Amino acid sequence: MYRLPFIIVLICLSCTSLWAQSPHGNGLKIDCSQCHNPDGWTVNYQSTTFDHSTTNFTLEGAHKNTDCKSCHSTLVFDNTPNDCLSCHTDVHEQSVGNDCVRCHTSQNWLVFNVPEIHESNGFPLIGAHFSVNCIECHQGESGLIFTPRGNECIECHQTDYIATTSPNHTASGFSTDCTECHSPTGTGWSSDGFIHDFFPLTGGHHIQDCSRCHDVTNFSDISPDCVFCHEDDYVATTNPNHTSAGFSNDCAQCHSTGPGWTPATVNHDFFPLTSGHNINDCMACHTDGNFSDTPTECVACHLDDYNTSTNPNHQAANFPTDCASCHTTNPGWTPATFDHDGQYFPIYSGRHDNEWSSCTDCHTNPNDYSVYTCITCHTQGNTADQHEDVNDYVYQSSACLQCHPDGSD
Incomplete structure (x- = not known):
């Protein structure tokens, strides 16, 4: 009756002894049938049910068909490293680092992303570099040692x-x-x-x-200065003569890089060449060929126009010689805008607005616009009646303007 417990203890000790004899060490605690079958200890990699992803190293690509002993040489699985160099010989001899996955995948050792690898390193393979053989730049003891080069x-x-x-x-x-x-x-x-x-x-x-x-x-x-190359062109130019005119030798002020120096665009902002002044013949204004001392006053070019004007006669009327006070640069001197109200006497506003139809209503001498008349419209009888209480009243146009400079009563 005491022999039964002894047999049970013996069996338990036997099982413990068998478990301790596992070649995989004490760390692997799984059912043997996940890898082995009753026919023997040979592992059928196609039928094994062990989930290798639970080891933080998923079997992908070529690793799926690799003999376990290739990585687990001692069959003790819990201390096997998972870095590439532990299993794979570094044929590059550390010339490209120790992280194989930067270039290789688990499918095979062929590298298909060399351009991307180079771009991530700051040296994209573009242009002539795209077709260069690796060893032309990475010269080492063998074709697999890629000696690092600077960028x-x-x-x-x-x-x-x-x-x-x-x-x-x-x-x-x-x-x-x-x-x-x-x-x-x-x-x-x-x-x-x-x-x-x-x-x-x-x-x-x-x-x-x-x-x-x-x-x-x-x-x-x-030198990048124009005259460094084009001094001979500057000196030889006669239309216009750049030297005598004192032109700047910075060609870019007037010329583009168009062949033949044309078209030339003079920066004439100091005297805008608009409308009637927009002419291509520089000599029309710069008659003496000297471009550095041409005056900008209107009368310097238009004195003859001023003297010969008869409608009205500018000279007789004592009009100002500053053409811009009445004219724009439009061709033909029209339209002209004369500021009669501001400079002389209000005829477009006040009491005299719409009280006249022609300049000659007041300026009876068309050859002298400095002569004017008030008493042609303002008759003596009515005017005298309105000035009965005014001392020193005189029936004269000059007296009218003196007392009524803005045309008011």
Whole structure:
């Protein structure tokens, strides 16, 4: 009767001993049948029900069909590292870091995102760089060791820089930052892709022969001032003569980069060339060929027009010689706007508004507008009656204006 408990204890001790003999260690506490079957201990990877994602390392791609022993060499699973280099030999020898997933996936070792990798590193593979073999820049002991290079152009192109003779980059003191002159999207070093934004090559400046402007032995000391290249053009110009006229030698003040120096657009804001003044013949105003001392007063050009005007006679009427006081720059001197109310006597406002029909109603001498009459309309009888109590009353037009300068009673 005492033998039964002893047998039970023996069985329990036997089971405990068998459990302790598991090659997977004490950390794996799952049912053996999740991986093994009654036919033996061989694992059928297609039928195993063990969920590897519970280990924080999901089996994807090529890892799904990998023999467990390839990673778990001791069969003790709970201390297996999950970094790539623990299982995979770094054929790049740390030249690209130790994070394999930056370039590789679990499907295979082929790399399809080289451009994206380069862009994330700050050096996009564009232009000629797109078709360059990796080892042309990343030169190492083998084709799999990608020695790191800097992102500066000179890191790869110092030999090109030194060997260039047309122009000689070293002698000219050119920048070693190739992108200052060459487009990174270009496929070669030709001048077609040359960036000349510091001095835009537009119009007549759009030339391919650098030697037209540059001393090809030294590109660094050329001046951007127009006269540096165009002094001969300035001196030789006769229509108009730029030298005698004292024109500025900054060509851009009047000219664009259009070929042939035309059209020229003079910045004439100091004397706006509008309407009748908008003429292309500079000599019409600058008659002596000297553009630096031409007066801006109207009468300097229009004295003859002033003297010959008869309707009305400006000279006889003592009109001001400042044409702008009555005229705009419209051709033909019309329309003319004479400020009679403000300068002389109100005839468009006050008591005299609509009381006259022609200038000659008051200015009876069309050859002398300084002569005027009031007593033609204001008869002597009515005027005398209105001034019975006014001392020193005189029936004269000048007396009328003296006492009634604004036309009021």
